Amino acid sequence: xxxxFQVNIITLDQGLIEIKNAQIIRIKSKDYNLxxxxxxxxxxxxxxxxxxxxxxxxxxxxxxxxxxxxNANNLxxxxxxxxxxx
Numbered sequence: 001x002x003x004x005f006q007v008n009i010i011t012l013d014q015g016l017i018e019i020k021n022a023q024i025i026r027i028k029s030k031d032y033n034l035x036x037x038x039x040x041x042x043x044x045x046x047x048x049x050x051x052x053x054x055x056x057x058x059x060x061x062x063x064x065x066x067x068x069x070x071n072a073n074n075l076x077x078x079x080x081x082x083x084x085x086x
Contacts, residue, residue, distance in 0.1 A: 004074065005038040007053050009060065011080040019055050025076055026052040027069075042072040051078065 007025065009017040025036040029049040036043070046068050052061045062083060069078040 005076070006074065007055075007060075007076045007078070009053075009078050009080065011083070013083070017060065019053050019058065019060060021056040022053055022076070023056060024052075024054045025071075026050075026054075036071055036076065038074055040071060042070075044068075044070045047078075 004020055005022040007019040007022045009019070011017070023037070025034075027034040027036070027045075027047055027049070028051075029045075029047045031048075034045075046066070048066055050061070050063045051065060051067060053059065062080065064084050065080055066082040067078050067080045069076065071077075
């Protein structure tokens with residue numbers, strides 16, 4: 001069993017982006033702020049705001065986005081519906 005924290009991001013512009021060894025996922029949505037780390041509880045939700053991933057080797061950030069996500073078993077998946085809304 002792979003014990004690393006992985007993030008899969010799906011966008012129309014860039015396709016599938018895989019980030020391995022994620023350390024922190026920061027979500028700032030219109031109704032809430034959320035910080036997700038390894039071994040976080042299973043969660044599902046929608047973002048209307050910004051999304052950021054920080055890993056041991058890289059950073060990825062989306063601002064003004066609408067997206068849907070699910071986190072379970074140290075795999076965070078996000079599908080970006082719209083970028084630069086508003």
